[in-house]
Amino acid sequence: MYRCQAPPRLRGARELRQKRALLTQANIIMETGMLQPLGAKPMTRRDILELVGTSAFAGAAGLTMAQPASAQAPEMKRVVLGQAKAAGQSAQFPLAIANGLFAEHGLDVSMTFFNSAAEMNEALASGSMHITATGDVPAIGLMAHKGPAKCLAPLSDFSHDQGMVVRRGITEPKQLEGAKLALTKGTTATMLIERFIQKHGLDEKKIGLIHMSAPEQIPAFITGDIDGLISWEPWLWIATQKSPGAQVMQRAPGLFKTYNLLLASDQYISKYPNTLKAVLRGLLKANDQMQTAQGQDRAAQLVHQNEMPNIPEPVLLDMIRTRTFSMTIDPLLLDDLQRMTDFLLKAGRIDQRVDVREWLRLALLREIRPDLVKVNL
Numbered sequence: 001m002y003r004c005q006a007p008p009r010l011r012g013a014r015e016l017r018q019k020r021a022l023l024t025q026a027n028i029i030m031e032t033g034m035l036q037p038l039g040a041k042p043m044t045r046r047d048i049l050e051l052v053g054t055s056a057f058a059g060a061a062g063l064t065m066a067q068p069a070s071a072q073a074p075e076m077k078r079v080v081l082g083q084a085k086a087a088g089q090s091a092q093f094p095l096a097i098a099n100g101l102f103a104e105h106g107l108d109v110s111m112t113f114f115n116s117a118a119e120m121n122e123a124l125a126s127g128s129m130h131i132t133a134t135g136d137v138p139a140i141g142l143m144a145h146k147g148p149a150k151c152l153a154p155l156s157d158f159s160h161d162q163g164m165v166v167r168r169g170i171t172e173p174k175q176l177e178g179a180k181l182a183l184t185k186g187t188t189a190t191m192l193i194e195r196f197i198q199k200h201g202l203d204e205k206k207i208g209l210i211h212m213s214a215p216e217q218i219p220a221f222i223t224g225d226i227d228g229l230i231s232w233e234p235w236l237w238i239a240t241q242k243s244p245g246a247q248v249m250q251r252a253p254g255l256f257k258t259y260n261l262l263l264a265s266d267q268y269i270s271k272y273p274n275t276l277k278a279v280l281r282g283l284l285k286a287n288d289q290m291q292t293a294q295g296q297d298r299a300a301q302l303v304h305q306n307e308m309p310n311i312p313e314p315v316l317l318d319m320i321r322t323r324t325f326s327m328t329i330d331p332l333l334l335d336d337l338q339r340m341t342d343f344l345l346k347a348g349r350i351d352q353r354v355d356v357r358e359w360l361r362l363a364l365l366r367e368i369r370p371d372l373v374k375v376n377l
Helices: 013-025 045-052 054-062 092-098 117-126 136-144 188-200 214-223 235-242 266-271 273-289 293-306 313-321 331-346 363-368
Strands: 078-084 108-114 131-135 149-157 162-166 180-183 208-211 228-232 247-251 259-265
Touching: 078 092, 078 117, 078 273, 092 108, 092 273, 092 293, 108 117, 117 131, 117 136, 131 136, 136 149, 136 259, 136 331, 149 266, 149 273, 149 363, 162 188, 162 235, 180 188, 180 214, 188 228, 214 228, 214 235, 228 235, 235 247, 259 266, 259 331, 266 273, 273 293, 273 363, 293 313
Parallel strands: 078 108, 078 131, 180 208, 180 228
Antiparallel strands: 131 259, 149 259, 162 228, 162 247
């Protein structure tokens, strides 16, 4: 069991409206990948400072000051990590906490779980959360529009989590013409069906694509209102369990790659670099443990206990085994993230092309593990 905290509470309806207005101006992609109307004024530095406030940053997430014993000692001892409840895509987080890997580096770390990446992005942009793990689609949406955060490293390639489930009787791609498929448009689901259509030479106009959130897709699939769904784990597994004969027709590997990323706020990077280096050291040790069967077993147990109690532990373990847990930054990662960024631009989910190198911060990881940073920016 590892210690977790409730998401930070916003301080009143008026402040909430003000914060959300600024986030709308930033055109942040939320969990559904749907963009706010384009052309809105970008969030300025003054807006960010007003949004965060000096006192909010100093007291955010229950952090307490620590007097460093040396130049490398963490400036903050207490750290809160944020993530949306998931199926272990950022398994290094709970593993490092439960196994005392952060404590080895002088940190007292807990976790806050959010209901969605949208909610977590809001906390990160408002200054009430400073270190998070999130998928590349919401991360790109935040950083492409100058949100106050940067990527420190990847945590996992979870491409196998993305896929398409179809009902009993659909066995060939051509049978999707005339079928109705649900997906959350503007996310990896859109990329998957586009690549699948191209791969098999299908007529996109003959396929009914219906926008639905992942939770909404399951009852529609059970009742037969849709013939299939394009989503991610654990919803793919749930769909196959709820509809007899349903099967996964396609997964993302071979079509594209998608990653879980470690983000930190700009202010935290600037003010508390030694704390972030201590966080990275703990995560790197947890990442090493994720390469072992024992580490994977422990991670599945922790995710089941604290995030996904309705998903059997062996199922979570199978999902974990399909992922590549790596914190290496290499040209392949940059190319994949750039392709995802360009896809989001093409899909109209961001309004300008950005180079992923603009929102990567490699110095901290390079100082700790130079062998893992294989690119120069």
